[in-house]
Amino acid sequence: MTESKEKTNGSISDEIDAANEKAVERVNKGKAVLVDFAPAKKVIPGMRDDLILHAGPPIEYKDMIPAMKVAVQGVLILEDKAKNLEEADKLAASGEIEFKPNHEFSSAAPMGGITSASMYVAVVENETFGNKAFCNLHEGRGKILRFGGYSDEIIERLRWMNDVLGPSLAKAVKKNPIDLKVITSKALAMGDEFHQRFIASSLLFLKEILNPLLDTEAGVKGVNFIAEREQFFLNLSMPAAKALIDPADGIDYSTVVTRLTRNGVGYGIGVSGLKGEWFVGPAEIPKGLYFPGYSEDDAEHDFGDSAITETIGLGGYASAAAPAVTRFVGGTVKDANQMTMDGYKVSVGESRDFLIPNLNFRGTPLGIDIIKVNQTGLVPKSNTGIGGKVPGVGQVGAGISRAPIEAFRDALRAYAKKYGL
Amino acid sequence: MIEGKLKVFAVGAEWFYQEMDKQDIKLYKIDWAPPVELPKDISNILKGLGKN
Amino acid sequence: MTVIYHEVKGRYIDSVLLMQITRELEQKNGVEEAAVMSATSQNLEIFESIGFNPPKNVESSSILIAVNADNETIATNTIKEALDMLDRKTESSDIENYALDDLESLTEEGDFPLLYISTPGKYVEDIAKKGLNQGVNLHIFSSNVPIETELELKKIAHEKNLLVLGPDAGTTIIQGQGIGFANVIREGTIGIVGSSGTGIQELTVLLDKGGLGISAALGVGTNDFTREVNAIMTKQGIELLHDSSMIIVVAKKPDATVMKEVVKILSKKPSAFVALGDADTYTEGETYVTGYLDDAINFALEKAGKEPLAIPEAKMDFDLQGRKFVRGMFVGGSLCYQAQAILKKNGIDIYSNAPLDENHQVDRNWDDLDACIDTGAEEYVQGRPHPMIDPRLRNEMILDECRKDDVAVVLFDVMLGYGSARDPLDGLENIPEGPVLVASITGTTNDPQDYAKVEKGLKKLGVKVFTSAQQAAEFAAKVLEEK
Numbered sequence: 017m018t019e020s021k022e023k024t025n026g027s028i029s030d031e032i033d034a035a036n037e038k039a040v041e042r043v044n045k046g047k048a049v050l051v052d053f054a055p056a057k058k059v060i061p062g063m064r065d066d067l068i069l070h071a072g073p074p075i076e077y078k079d080m081i082p083a084m085k086v087a088v089q090g091v092l093i094l095e096d097k098a099k100n101l102e103e104a105d106k107l108a109a110s111g112e113i114e115f116k117p118n119h120e121f122s123s124a125a126p127m128g129g130i131t132s133a134s135m136y137v138a139v140v141e142n143e144t145f146g147n148k149a150f151c152n153l154h155e156g157r158g159k160i161l162r163f164g165g166y167s168d169e170i171i172e173r174l175r176w177m178n179d180v181l182g183p184s185l186a187k188a189v190k191k192n193p194i195d196l197k198v199i200t201s202k203a204l205a206m207g208d209e210f211h212q213r214f215i216a217s218s219l220l221f222l223k224e225i226l227n228p229l230l231d232t233e234a235g236v237k238g239v240n241f242i243a244e245r246e247q248f249f250l251n252l253s254m255p256a257a258k259a260l261i262d263p264a265d266g267i268d269y270s271t272v273v274t275r276l277t278r279n280g281v282g283y284g285i286g287v288s289g290l291k292g293e294w295f296v297g298p299a300e301i302p303k304g305l306y307f308p309g310y311s312e313d314d315a316e317h318d319f320g321d322s323a324i325t326e327t328i329g330l331g332g333y334a335s336a337a338a339p340a341v342t343r344f345v346g347g348t349v350k351d352a353n354q355m356t357m358d359g360y361k362v363s364v365g366e367s368r369d370f371l372i373p374n375l376n377f378r379g380t381p382l383g384i385d386i387i388k389v390n391q392t393g394l395v396p397k398s399n400t401g402i403g404g405k406v407p408g409v410g411q412v413g414a415g416i417s418r419a420p421i422e423a424f425r426d427a428l429r430a431y432a433k434k435y436g437l
Numbered sequence: 438m439i440e441g442k443l444k445v446f447a448v449g450a451e452w453f454y455q456e457m458d459k460q461d462i463k464l465y466k467i468d469w470a471p472p473v474e475l476p477k478d479i480s481n482i483l484k485g486l487g488k489n
Numbered sequence: 490m491t492v493i494y495h496e497v498k499g500r501y502i503d504s505v506l507l508m509q510i511t512r513e514l515e516q517k518n519g520v521e522e523a524a525v526m527s528a529t530s531q532n533l534e535i536f537e538s539i540g541f542n543p544p545k546n547v548e549s550s551s552i553l554i555a556v557n558a559d560n561e562t563i564a565t566n567t568i569k570e571a572l573d574m575l576d577r578k579t580e581s582s583d584i585e586n587y588a589l590d591d592l593e594s595l596t597e598e599g600d601f602p603l604l605y606i607s608t609p610g611k612y613v614e615d616i617a618k619k620g621l622n623q624g625v626n627l628h629i630f631s632s633n634v635p636i637e638t639e640l641e642l643k644k645i646a647h648e649k650n651l652l653v654l655g656p657d658a659g660t661t662i663i664q665g666q667g668i669g670f671a672n673v674i675r676e677g678t679i680g681i682v683g684s685s686g687t688g689i690q691e692l693t694v695l696l697d698k699g700g701l702g703i704s705a706a707l708g709v710g711t712n713d714f715t716r717e718v719n720a721i722m723t724k725q726g727i728e729l730l731h732d733s734s735m736i737i738v739v740a741k742k743p744d745a746t747v748m749k750e751v752v753k754i755l756s757k758k759p760s761a762f763v764a765l766g767d768a769d770t771y772t773e774g775e776t777y778v779t780g781y782l783d784d785a786i787n788f789a790l791e792k793a794g795k796e797p798l799a800i801p802e803a804k805m806d807f808d809l810q811g812r813k814f815v816r817g818m819f820v821g822g823s824l825c826y827q828a829q830a831i832l833k834k835n836g837i838d839i840y841s842n843a844p845l846d847e848n849h850q851v852d853r854n855w856d857d858l859d860a861c862i863d864t865g866a867e868e869y870v871q872g873r874p875h876p877m878i879d880p881r882l883r884n885e886m887i888l889d890e891c892r893k894d895d896v897a898v899v900l901f902d903v904m905l906g907y908g909s910a911r912d913p914l915d916g917l918e919n920i921p922e923g924p925v926l927v928a929s930i931t932g933t934t935n936d937p938q939d940y941a942k943v944e945k946g947l948k949k950l951g952v953k954v955f956t957s958a959q960q961a962a963e964f965a966a967k968v969l970e971e972k
Contacts, residue, residue: 438704438705438730438732438733439601439663439664439704439705439729439730440601441599441600441601442597442599442600442601443600443601443603443663443664443666444595444596444597444600444601444602444603445602445603445604445605445666445668446587446592446595446602446603446604446605446620446625447604447605447607448589448604448605448606448607448608448616449605449606449607449608449630449631450607450608450630452874452878452908453605453607453630453669453908456667456907456908457605457666457667457668457907459907459937460666460667460907461665461666462666465587465595466587467587467588467589467591467592467604468587468588469588469589469608469616471608471609471612472612
């Protein structure tokens, strides 16, 4: 008996639905456990001495925004590959250093996202599927490397983080692995949305790590370091999201978005059924409120891997759980709810573990569908920090950034080509 | 005369909605957004999927 | 330059709200720099980096307001406003959103449902049909709807005994409620049907000023009196309001044949028809036909046993000194049109961007011409709010005319009511001396703006204020006789 392999457009719809359901199921089934901290080269497969990872879609050093360039230069100094910024700049531009997106190395990091070989990174394991994801350590706010800050103070702090804090956290966490997904679920009911607001989750994490960390070299200083940083959980939330979304990547026919990330120049997306391909549109300046003394003239375009949070149904899609964040753009409770409701319109399913109390504990929208985004024009939106153009200035405000519709159009075109539509 | 209980559904400009809201009118705001304008090839792909 | 600091103790306010307050303060006139933040040591550094020198003894848990303004009055007022904003309670919104498909389920027995459409014209057809299919009357404010679409909608509506008020309809008043641009009018028994929005507004306020009231006012849209549309909705409206004591119809440049038919329908009962732009005045049956709004009102007043509209005395206390031109700057299109008709009747060769005839078209340059400009016309409202909503552009144009040394009289209209700006005189401060200033206020004492305050404000600027637009235009013509 011969099997008819003719695919009508009707049945391709079924293939897509089945593939997407599988993708959402994989995210829901996943676990995200913080198991270790270690130098990048030791734990990130493929990491090398002459490789630097960055946020966003692929970009060459010469095209990077100033804040990212200075972060690269600072990191080269930290790696003892250059003595000063000028030397570092020359080295970076020389071609001897390779630059790749974090996403291509199972990583995700905020703002500049610069990750190098000897930098300590968090290791998050998805125990359901066995995959791991990584992210550098959270520096804090204000004058820091990830915003392009460079000074003796910054370098000194980074050295301490690498020499003392990293190994101490490793010791603490190896004795007591921490379930990040549980913290996320709890904190969602406490007003965190996991793109801009991490107050509750950072405190919950501190609670878990406090005693184990006291019993290490970092000790009280380490505990204080974490306590002072209101967004410490940002650098744990991102690898947790990466660990959860990666098993949903590479499912044939699936139209679910598995990457959302920016580098200040381009905003790139990735699609499960188009594994490894990047679709890039222009990164915009987020619309929002500026801190006193700053205005849009000081603002850099959207950068960072933090939009990974929207791929697992958090961030902008969880706004209904965190109306305080939407106020950043003069928004109201209604606007916050609207961002979540718009999410349902473009998503395949709902999260089983991330629930919104105000919506009768409905799960957040999960599985952004490029088809629905094309149909409705409702691109993913994030509540995000606005970085300063001038390297080192840090955060100048907060606002809403949108993914470019062009990236979704291109993704759909590529999808149609690959699957013969 | 116009008989019946006046009930107004407003779609479009926020200004007029606000002005009518200040009066004694039973007023409903209608959610509406302009239909999305799609490039031709995208429109074709979506049609092919039966999702236009 | 005045800098003031104010410490607020014992309050915790979200930093986001403080940022919003800072932003609002900075946008005020005369404020150089402002910042409202909690007085932590980190934030005090930020105050310094912006140029402030905050007091050292502020508690770190306090909120510090810092204002740098042009003078002490502004600075003090700004601090006061900041304190008000800190106490401001946000309104919780109970309003739910509905979709276009919900209209039928939301309409109950005994309702008069009306869908108010103010989207761009190209989307109107779909939305309108959805409304009509669910048994809902329409008021369409939107313009740029093809006339074929208008005809189709009105035919469908007529079959279902529903109203389509518009497209391009500015004003409707039903049961005392204002739909679109509308004044608050005494309740009464006179019905108004019109294809001209500001014409309707002027009729309603003049009735009110004369002591009468309305049953309803229906705006049927600027194209109802074209040959194609053939006044379908006007006729339906007249029928609907048949138990009014009198019906007044107003139309701008109506097609002669269509008008004739409507007058015939009206002629069986006491009524009036105002055909703006037409010079003829006559009676047909019980219908008084005229080209001027006041004349129709006075007809109604007389029928009701009331005095005609009072005309304020205006002194001819000016010396034109060689000035010779009249410039009208209007927000109401119909009032602009009526003014032209009145000026023309008085022998003035009047031009306009919305002229009485195509030989008197003017665009952007009216030097050496007598001109009346409709600032609500298409070319002026591209990407801007309508001048009734934001009259600052029109008011700036008034100032421009006053700066010219050959302009004898500047004529304008001030529109009150719902939909119109709460401060219609915004931008009219410091009118340069020169031309005679003549205006009318289309409004009532119950409108949300303060009529008395507006009148006083105009008089203070040296403007001669009249009860009606017709009176104002007639006075402007009289002024020109003195040149």
